[in-house]
Amino acid sequence: xxxxxxxxxxxxxxxxxxxxxxxxxxxxxxxxxxxxxxxxxxxxxxxxxxxxxxxxxxxxxxxxxxxxxxxxxxxxxxxxxxxxxxxxxxxxxxxxxxxxxxxxxxxxxxxxxxxxxxxxxxxxxxxxxxxxxxxxxxxxxxxxxxxxxxxxxxxxxxxxxxxxxxxxxxxxxxxxxxxxxxxxxxxxxxxxxxxxxxxxxxxxxxxxxxxxxxxxxxxxxxxxxxxxxxxxxxxxxxxxxxxxxxxxxxxxxxxxxxxxxxxxxxxxxxxxxxxxxxxxxxxxxxxxxxxxxxxxxxxxxxxxxxxxxxxxxxxxxxxxxxxxxxxxxxxxxxxxxxxxxxxxxxxxxxxxxxxxxxxxxxxxxxxxxxxxxxxxxxxxxxxxxxxxxxxxxxxxxxxxxxxxxxxxxxxxxxxxxxxxxxxxxxxxxxxxxxxxxxxxxxxxxxxxxxxxxxxxxxxxxxxxxxxxxxxxxxxxxxxxxxxxxxxxxxxxxxxxxxxxx
Amino acid sequence: xxxxxxxxxxxxxxxxxxxxxxxxxxxxxxxxxxxxxxxxxxxxxxxxxxxxxxxxxxxxxxxxxxxxxxxxxxxxxxxxxxxxxxxxxxxxxxxxxxxxxxxxxxxxxxxxxxxxxxxxxxxxxxxxxxxxxxxxxxxxxxxxxxxxxxxxxxxxxxxxxxxxxxxxxxxxxxxxxxxxxxxxxxxxxxxxxxxxxxxxxxxxxxxxxxxxxxxxxxxxxxxxxxxxxxxxxxxxxxxxxxxxxxxxxxxxxxxxxxxxxxxxxxxxxxxxxxxxxxxxxxxxxxxxxxxxxxxxxxxxxxxxx
Numbered sequence: 001x002x003x004x005x006x007x008x009x010x011x012x013x014x015x016x017x018x019x020x021x022x023x024x025x026x027x028x029x030x031x032x033x034x035x036x037x038x039x040x041x042x043x044x045x046x047x048x049x050x051x052x053x054x055x056x057x058x059x060x061x062x063x064x065x066x067x068x069x070x071x072x073x074x075x076x077x078x079x080x081x082x083x084x085x086x087x088x089x090x091x092x093x094x095x096x097x098x099x100x101x102x103x104x105x106x107x108x109x110x111x112x113x114x115x116x117x118x119x120x121x122x123x124x125x126x127x128x129x130x131x132x133x134x135x136x137x138x139x140x141x142x143x144x145x146x147x148x149x150x151x152x153x154x155x156x157x158x159x160x161x162x163x164x165x166x167x168x169x170x171x172x173x174x175x176x177x178x179x180x181x182x183x184x185x186x187x188x189x190x191x192x193x194x195x196x197x198x199x200x201x202x203x204x205x206x207x208x209x210x211x212x213x214x215x216x217x218x219x220x221x222x223x224x225x226x227x228x229x230x231x232x233x234x235x236x237x238x239x240x241x242x243x244x245x246x247x248x249x250x251x252x253x254x255x256x257x258x259x260x261x262x263x264x265x266x267x268x269x270x271x272x273x274x275x276x277x278x279x280x281x282x283x284x285x286x287x288x289x290x291x292x293x294x295x296x297x298x299x300x301x302x303x304x305x306x307x308x309x310x311x312x313x314x315x316x317x318x319x320x321x322x323x324x325x326x327x328x329x330x331x332x333x334x335x336x337x338x339x340x341x342x343x344x345x346x347x348x349x350x351x352x353x354x355x356x357x358x359x360x361x362x363x364x365x366x367x368x369x370x371x372x373x374x375x376x377x378x379x380x381x382x383x384x385x386x387x388x389x390x391x392x393x394x395x396x397x398x399x400x401x402x403x404x405x406x407x408x409x410x411x412x413x414x415x416x417x418x419x420x421x422x423x424x425x426x427x428x429x430x431x432x433x434x435x436x437x438x439x440x441x442x443x444x445x446x447x448x449x450x451x452x453x454x455x456x457x458x459x460x461x462x463x464x465x466x467x468x469x470x471x472x473x474x475x476x477x478x479x480x481x482x483x484x485x486x487x488x489x490x491x492x493x494x495x496x497x498x499x500x501x
Numbered sequence: 502x503x504x505x506x507x508x509x510x511x512x513x514x515x516x517x518x519x520x521x522x523x524x525x526x527x528x529x530x531x532x533x534x535x536x537x538x539x540x541x542x543x544x545x546x547x548x549x550x551x552x553x554x555x556x557x558x559x560x561x562x563x564x565x566x567x568x569x570x571x572x573x574x575x576x577x578x579x580x581x582x583x584x585x586x587x588x589x590x591x592x593x594x595x596x597x598x599x600x601x602x603x604x605x606x607x608x609x610x611x612x613x614x615x616x617x618x619x620x621x622x623x624x625x626x627x628x629x630x631x632x633x634x635x636x637x638x639x640x641x642x643x644x645x646x647x648x649x650x651x652x653x654x655x656x657x658x659x660x661x662x663x664x665x666x667x668x669x670x671x672x673x674x675x676x677x678x679x680x681x682x683x684x685x686x687x688x689x690x691x692x693x694x695x696x697x698x699x700x701x702x703x704x705x706x707x708x709x710x711x712x713x714x715x716x717x718x719x720x721x722x723x724x725x726x727x728x729x730x731x732x733x734x735x736x737x738x739x740x741x742x743x744x745x746x747x748x749x750x751x752x753x754x755x756x757x758x759x760x761x762x763x764x765x766x767x768x769x770x771x772x773x774x775x776x777x778x779x780x781x782x783x784x785x786x787x788x789x790x791x792x793x794x795x796x797x798x799x800x801x802x803x804x805x806x
Contacts, residue, residue, distance in 0.1 A: 146619040146704070154701045168623075168780060257705075258776035259697035265530030331694065331776040339779075482623070483780040486702040 003029050004064035007057075009370035012221045013433045015450065018055070019066045026054070026068035031080045033058050039351045039364070042435060042448045043087035045070050045095040046459035047115065052095060057435045057448065061369055065435070070095065072117070076102040082349045086467060092120040094185075106133055109178035109500050114186070129160070129178055136174045138164035143171070146482060150179050157496035165482055173477040173485070175470055180500040188460040193426065200447075201288050204464055204498030209235075209242045210440025211462070212291040214447040217372055218436040219293040222428040222449060227373075229416040231295040236374040237308075237411050238278065238287050238296075240404040243441035245274035247355075247397040248319065250493050254394055255326050257487050258335040266322045273315055280307050295421040305412050316405055323398050336391035340476035340488030343388055350471045354443020355400065356492055357469075358383050359392035366439035378407055390491040430455040440465060442495065464498030503750060507585040511577050511736075514758070515728040516540035518735075518765050525769025540728065547721035555714060558615050565612025566715060566722040572605030573726035576733045581656050581740070583754035590656040595643055598655070599636070602689075605726065606632055613711035620703050624710030627780070631695065631707065634787040635688045638681050641794040645678065648801050659740045668744050674797045679741055681790030686734035686768075688787050690727065693772040695783055705780075735764040 005019050021029065034040070042057040052070035057063060070091075076099035077084040088099040089108045096117030099105060107121050110129045123131035129150075138145075143166055150158035158179035164172045184203055188196060200215040201208045213235055220227060227235075252267025275285040282290035282298045290296055326332055342352065347360030357364055363383070367375040381403040385395040428451050435448040443465030452458040473492045477485060520537045527534025536542075554562065578588045579598045610629055613621040647653055649671055650663045658665050667675050688695045691708035703710050712723050739760040747753050778786055 144619065144622075146623065148704065153703055167626075255776075257700075257702065259693045259700065259772070260776040261526055261699075261773055262529045262531070265532055269531075329774075329776060331778070334782075335776050335779060481780045483705040485704050 004033065004058065004066045007063050007065050007435070009063060009366075009372060010217045010221045010434060010436050012224075012429060013065070015431045015433050018433060021066055021068045023054075023068045023071055023074060026056075026066060027075060027077055029066060030056055030058065030077060030084075033060075033064070034081045034083050036060070037348075038064075040083055040087060041437065041444070041446050042461055042463060043084065043091070044448070044459075044461045045091045045097055046450060046461075047095070048450075048452075048458065052097060052115070054091070054097075055433075055448075055450075057446075059369070063370065063435070063437075065433070070097050072096070073098050073100050076100055076105075078102045078104075083351050085350075086471065096120055107131070107178070109181040111178070111181055111183070130176055135162055135176075136164065136172060138171050140166070142166050159496050161485070163477070163482055163485070168481045168483065170477050170480050170482050170485075173474045175474055177470070177496055177499050180497045182497075182501065184501040185460050185462055188462070189457050194423075197292050203462060203501060204466075204495040205286065206246055206495065207242070207440045207442060207445060207464065207498060208287040209238045209291060210438055210442075210445040211447070211464075212287075213239060213373075213438050214436045214445050216291050216293045217438070218434045218447050218449045219426065219428070221434045221436070222432055222451060223293065223426045224429070225294045225426070227295055228419050229374075229414075230300070230419065231421075232373040233411050233414055233416060234281065234296045234298070234300050235291055236378075237300075237408050238281055238290055239373075239438070239440070240408050241274055241278050241281065242287055244401050244404050245271050245278070246441045246493075247401050248274060250490060251323065251326060251394060251397060251401075253490050253493075254336075254390070254487065255332065257490050258332055260326070260329060260332050263322050263326045266318070266325075270315060270318060270322065273311065277308050277311055280304050280311075292421060292423070293426060294424065295419065297421045299417060299420055301417065308408070309412050312405060312408060316402075319401060319405075323401075327395070327398065333391065335487065336394055337389060338387075339390040339484050340480060340491060341387065341389040342472050342476045344386075346475055347388060347472065350475070351468050352443075352472045353465045353468050354439070354441075355393055355396045356472050357443065359386060359396045360388040361386035364444075366437045366444045370437045372436075372438055374411060378410065390487055393491040428455045428457070442466065442493070442498075443469065462501055464495055464501070466494040466496075466499040469494050470499060503585045504588045507582050507754065508577060508588055510754070511582045511732060512574070512729070515577075515732045516544060516725065518732060518762065519728055521762055521765045522769040522772065525766050526773050529770075529773035540724070544721050544725065547724070548718050550717035552715070552717035552719050555616060557617055558714070561608075562612045562615040562714070563719070565608045565615075566719040566726075568608035569605040570722035570726040572601040573729035573733075575601050577729055579655055580733055580736055581659060582736055583750070583757040584660070584746075585750065585754065586656050590654055593653045595646075595653050595655055595658075599639055599643075602730070603632075603636070609711060609723070612715075616714045618714065620706075620710045621713060623704075624707055627707045628711060631688055631783060631787055634784055634791075635685050637788070638685050638791040638794055641791055641798060642678055642682060645674075645794060645798045645801065648798065665741055666744075667742055674800060675741055677793045677797045679738060681794045682734070682738055682741070683767075684787065684790040686731075686738065687771070689734060690731045692768055694775050694777040695786065697777050732761070735761050735768075738764050 038058050038060045041059050045054050054070045055067040057065050078088050079101045088102055091097050093108050096113040096115050098120045112125050146163040148161040150160045160176040162174045163170050197212055200212045203211045248267050249271040252264045256264035278287050279285045342360050344361045347362055368380040383396050385392045430453050432451045437446045446463045448461040450459040476488045520539050524534045576598055579594045581587045610625045613625040646658050696707040743760045745756040
């Protein structure tokens with residue numbers, strides 16, 4: 001296990017310093033690492049001067065990195081541990097490197113690979129999803145299949161869900177995404193530099209701050225920019241406001257899904273109030289245009305502080321009251337309890353992150369383990385209910401709303417003011433590597449940038465927490481009634497476009 | 502003459518009352534809610550539209566709404582709204598009425614299956630199952646009423662010396678019947694906590710999912726059928742509860758509709774303060790009134806006679 005290099009979050013490394021191992025050694029190291037409870041942050045392929053390479057960033061309570069050459073065919077790591085399964089499928093899809101012996105080598109987003117190698121899945125991409133992939137089939141006289149989407153009732157994003165059912169009972173749910181694949185990673189490697197933050201903000205519209213923060217920190221590290229304390233405070237507040245607004249919206253939606261209307265209506269309004277606080281902070285309700293490499297575009301002055309402070313004081317009792325309304329209604333608890341349970345063991349196996357992970361008793365929180373901005377000296381949160389069901393996920397969110405409110409109040413009392421943001425010519429360090437992790441509202445968001453010898457971006461890797469957690473949703477539906485799906489889905493509330501990138 | 506007027510009034514007012522439920526729910530949610538006449542607007546809008554038919558459907562699909570609407574309308578012919586005798590009344594009309602309802606449901610289910618959509622089949626299965634369970638209660642109530650009044654006609658249930666009214670001689674027994682009938686009403690009309698008429702989540706729907714493919718006038722007919730059915734059940738309840746009695750027909754009718762509106766308001770309140778049940782708990786919920794009413798029926802029997 002000693003061959004991986006320990007690094008820090010947002011630490012710039014010369015690429016030459018990353019241990020470059022033999023594939024077999026690399027494989028063994030990684031397998032050993034995850035066997036000891038480690039998880040994967042990034043595991044991807046890239047092309048460097050015509051040669052394919054693999055790179056893995058791993059975490060336990062520290063971060064580690066290692067790389068190796070990327071063979072066209074390699075022994076699947078998923079055969080040893082489930083944690084790798086999405087990553088190996090992605091590697092196969094993006095670069096045509098085939099993981100031999102992968103138990104379920106299925107496309108991820110359905111696009112041609114970047115290298116022109118033979119397609120790993122033998123798909124003809126002029127045809128629609130799923131190409132020649134045969135969906136999971138369960139056979140038997142009383143088994144029936146319900147296919148939902150990709151076009152849904154309501155205003156959700158496109159995704160295809162296939163339930164294999166026996167009556168009302170679900171044996172298996174298969175989720176097929178990729179309908180919103182925009183080629184974000186490719187785009188980030190090719191567009192003019194000043195467009196990078198704008199693209200990062202749109203990776204997942206509800207995680208604007210999460211993604212733009214990751215990108216800005218990574219670029220700051222590569223370009224050796226310092227961020228003053230005032231800007232850090234604004235960034236932290238923005239991230240926490242994003243968390244609160246989304247959690248509140250989802251608690252309301254959960255209550256609507258069980259046909260309990262009043263809290264849904266109240267939380268719908270209160271969510272708007274928190275979005276308005278983002279607007280006070282940066283002029284955009286969704287945090288657009290705030291975080292930029294080097295600082296923040298809006299200076300928080302006493303007037304904004306006061307506005308946010310007063311509004312929080314007004315909203316917090318309302319939030320507590322409405323949460324109580326949800327969590328004390330027996331009929332609601334009857335729906336939440338024991339619905340869509342993901343066991344601690346399964347959650348660990350598939351590497352759940354964020355509130356979905358914490359609800360299964362996986363306490364990992366990037367704000368605590370790999371703190372950035374102001375998080376180093378802020379108190380952590382603990383979760384009481386960790387049964388892995390819908391109720392736990394809802395409770396964790398409720399606790400996080402209160403925790404985040406406390407964090408914002410603490411930060412508002414700090415007097416440091418951000419310097420005005422002046423865009424400057426940014427030059428990235430050549431032949432460097434950086435990985436950046438932040439706890440977005442949905443969980444660990446991570447960006448990884450590799451630069452070439454001219455300081456151009458060689459590989460930009462984005463990972464939204466949804467990349468881990470969609471598998472969790474599929475598992476939560478096992479042996480549930482099919483009518484529980486909307487509730488389970490909302491309790492995870494994963495991003496389609498963040499996954500599809 | 503009175504009977505015809507009463508029937509026409511019931512038909513005209515049926516779309517108004519569900520808006521009361523929406524208003525109550527909106528009040529609980531701190532919203533304004535839709536206008537009270539919303540359902541009239543919706544009906545007019547739907548009738549102006551054309552219908553879209555999937556190529557996989559047959560004439561059965563088009564029959565569903567028509568039969569559903571007609572049977573619901575016919576139910577109002579048999580039911581004495583206010584204290585006015587219904588247009589049709591004879592010994593055994595209660596049986597016809599409930600079988601008409603069954604016929605309407607049968608065709609709605611057939612129409613849903615005809616679309617061969619996996620959702621609609623699922624909804625049809627749920628509807629068939631749950632309404633079968635609810636039927637047990639309904640017929641148990643009829644047996645009870647037959648024992649108490651010796652009649653099988655709605656008009657005679659509520660008139661004569663043994664009228665079925667909370668104020669009457671069997672008041673205590675009827676309390677349990679009211680509870681049972683209320684639950685049956687919620688079930689048969691797809692209300693919370695059995696079904697959620699407001700949801701957009703097709704996997705959780707029961708009734709709504711069966712009519713997903715209907716559009717335009719067809720949808721309007723289905724909606725109107727549902728309003729008549731709800732009016733019938735709340736009218737049934739109101740006749741049992743209604744404590745007022747006046748010699749004047751019009752005053753009587755007004756008092757009766759006031760009680761009907763009260764029933765609608767309680768539905769709105771129930772929908773605002775409870776979440777709907779897990780699907781696998783619904784059968785237990787629907788069978789509860791059967792046990793209640795069965796118990797009541799036993800109470801009316803003698804021992805060792």
